[in-house]
Amino acid sequence: MSEVGSRICVHTGDITKLEVDAIVNAANSSLLGGGGVDGAIHRAAGPELLAECRMLNGCKTGDAKLTNGYGLPARYIIHTVGPVWQGGGKGEAELLASCYRRSLELAAANDCRTVAFPAISTGIYSYPKDEATEIAVATVDAFLDKNTVPETVIFCCFDEQTAELYRQVVAAHRGA
Numbered sequence: 225m226s227e228v229g230s231r232i233c234v235h236t237g238d239i240t241k242l243e244v245d246a247i248v249n250a251a252n253s254s255l256l257g258g259g260g261v262d263g264a265i266h267r268a269a270g271p272e273l274l275a276e277c278r279m280l281n282g283c284k285t286g287d288a289k290l291t292n293g294y295g296l297p298a299r300y301i302i303h304t305v306g307p308v309w310q311g312g313g314k315g316e317a318e319l320l321a322s323c324y325r326r327s328l329e330l331a332a333a334n335d336c337r338t339v340a341f342p343a344i345s346t347g348i349y350s351y352p353k354d355e356a357t358e359i360a361v362a363t364v365d366a367f368l369d370k371n372t373v374p375e376t377v378i379f380c381c382f383d384e385q386t387a388e389l390y391r392q393v394v395a396a397h398r399g400a
């Protein structure tokens with residue numbers, strides 16, 4: 225992915241702190257908040273976020289919906305619903321790829337030049353990290369290859385171990 229590779233960054237830290245055009249939320253289908261990164265985003269954005277989310281009528285697994293960022297430094301939040309890991313035979317890989325694709329489509333449609341993703345489905349939803357990271361990098365890589373917006377995608381990892389895994393997978397794609 226030589227040229228595209230330079231448009232992908234790996235960052236370690238809290239996604240709610242990032243000054244980007246959009247951050248992606250690993251939500252659930254109610255879009256009404258939860259634990260993990262979803263809880264952190266709702267706490268940081270404030271109650272107006274929940275009020276906007278209530279009007280969205282939820283979101284299907286693999287799809288995404290956009291809201292304002294409210295109290296966040298990010299202008300928008302793209303809420304996507306990852307699959308719950310059920311062993312791999314329930315279409316989880318395609319659904320996870322769809323989360324990344326649909327989020328990027330919404331980012332492009334709203335002229336977001338910088339977008340940050342958490343490691344969707346790899347926390348409470350138990351998706352194996354190695355496989356999820358491959359899907360995340362491959363799907364973002366393919367999208368950036370065909371689109372000029374977003375310009376930059378940041379994989380925001382909550383811990384250094386996850387960031388190291390992302391760096392390895394991104395490097396492997398760069399070499400491809």
Ligand code: AR6
Pocket residue numbers: 237238239240250251252257258259260261262263264306342343344345346347348349350351380381382383386
């Ligand atoms: N910044 C960046 N990454 C984070 C943060 C943060 N502030 N907090 C957690 N992570 P999870 P899921 C990482 O469980 O597996 C919620 O209840 C975390 O270390 O947040 O898609 C929703 O409402 C992990 O690597 O999301 C759903 O019900 C990654 O974010 C359900 O959890 C995703 O972990 C979704 O589960």
